[in-house]
Amino acid sequence: MTDLVTLTPEGLYCPQGGFHIDPWRPVACALITHAHADHARRGSREYHAARSGVGLLRRRLGPEAGICGHGFGEPLAFGDATVSFHPAGHVLGSAQIRIEVGGEVWVISGDYKRDPDPSCETFEVVPCDAFVTEATFALPIYRWDPIDQVMGALLGWWDANAAVGRASVLFCYALGKAQRVLAEVGRRTDRPVFVHGAIDALLDAYRCEGIALAPTAPVGARIKGESFAGELVIAPPSAFGSPWMRRFGDASTGFASGWMRVRGNRRWRGFDRGFVLSDHVDWPRLLQTIEATGARRVLPTHGYADALARYLRDVGVAAEPLETQFDGEAEDVE
Numbered sequence: 001m002t003d004l005v006t007l008t009p010e011g012l013y014c015p016q017g018g019f020h021i022d023p024w025r026p027v028a029c030a031l032i033t034h035a036h037a038d039h040a041r042r043g044s045r046e047y048h049a050a051r052s053g054v055g056l057l058r059r060r061l062g063p064e065a066g067i068c069g070h071g072f073g074e075p076l077a078f079g080d081a082t083v084s085f086h087p088a089g090h091v092l093g094s095a096q097i098r099i100e101v102g103g104e105v106w107v108i109s110g111d112y113k114r115d116p117d118p119s120c121e122t123f124e125v126v127p128c129d130a131f132v133t134e135a136t137f138a139l140p141i142y143r144w145d146p147i148d149q150v151m152g153a154l155l156g157w158w159d160a161n162a163a164v165g166r167a168s169v170l171f172c173y174a175l176g177k178a179q180r181v182l183a184e185v186g187r188r189t190d191r192p193v194f195v196h197g198a199i200d201a202l203l204d205a206y207r208c209e210g211i212a213l214a215p216t217a218p219v220g221a222r223i224k225g226e227s228f229a230g231e232l233v234i235a236p237p238s239a240f241g242s243p244w245m246r247r248f249g250d251a252s253t254g255f256a257s258g259w260m261r262v263r264g265n266r267r268w269r270g271f272d273r274g275f276v277l278s279d280h281v282d283w284p285r286l287l288q289t290i291e292a293t294g295a296r297r298v299l300p301t302h303g304y305a306d307a308l309a310r311y312l313r314d315v316g317v318a319a320e321p322l323e324t325q326f327d328g329e330a331e332d333v334e
């Protein structure tokens, strides 16, 4: 089997197509799976991505970046390779990248999940010979609860706090998780949600793509001194414990992340409540997905790549980890 993707100092590279995927250093031609900071870095000459993610990428890469948006499934010629983007179900516009050269097919998953998410396109299984898969939560302890259960707990927390006149401040990753929560809240109640400025700045990119979110108002738009009692506020984890929090008085704090699966996790401490909600694939669905692709060779990356490769080899699948610089942990924290 010819390698269609190799590791270079700049990042993952397809020699037949002459492009990099999510490079961590500037290159001539970068194909981007999604707009999270560890995958979309500034300075490359030319970027290609799924069209629905271009608005988010533009914010990340700056107004000068040359970004070409492509429809899902549209075949594109790069050198000797035929390339197409396919939905990854991670955040709006997130894509798996399919590369075909002389009948051989590789798929680079980027980050992905299999759970339903009204704020982005649904993951598509793309049959391939080799599958480069993320492994952020690739341990058997990581299993996600149904979304109705998670949202039920979250809305119950909000109601209980409102009943005693407290604000509920939910911390979660500003790109993806916040919009997923807003989309799920909007399906269950008409109540408006207050958002931190870092989250507010990303909402247009979603609404412009037709994603329905709960009605929102920026926290900063409220008259100084006016109470947030009974309100739900969504903020990035970086705001936790900052002076920005003072305006909410005696608020209850929550954190929505896959890391909340592990009680006593260092990320749990300090928050009143943890909600297990991840935009990455969990263990059972990771194994299901690998099987569904029919890949004869699997290259895990991110997080528990070594553990996953070992597990796969034990069950007879050819697997070796790929040492990339993607940082799945940081994604849930920023």
Ligand SMILES: [Zn+2]
Pocket: 034, 036, 090, 111, 331
């Ligand atoms: Zn990501």
Ligand SMILES: [Zn+2]
Pocket: 036, 038, 039, 111, 302, 326, 327, 328, 331
């Ligand atoms: Zn990532």
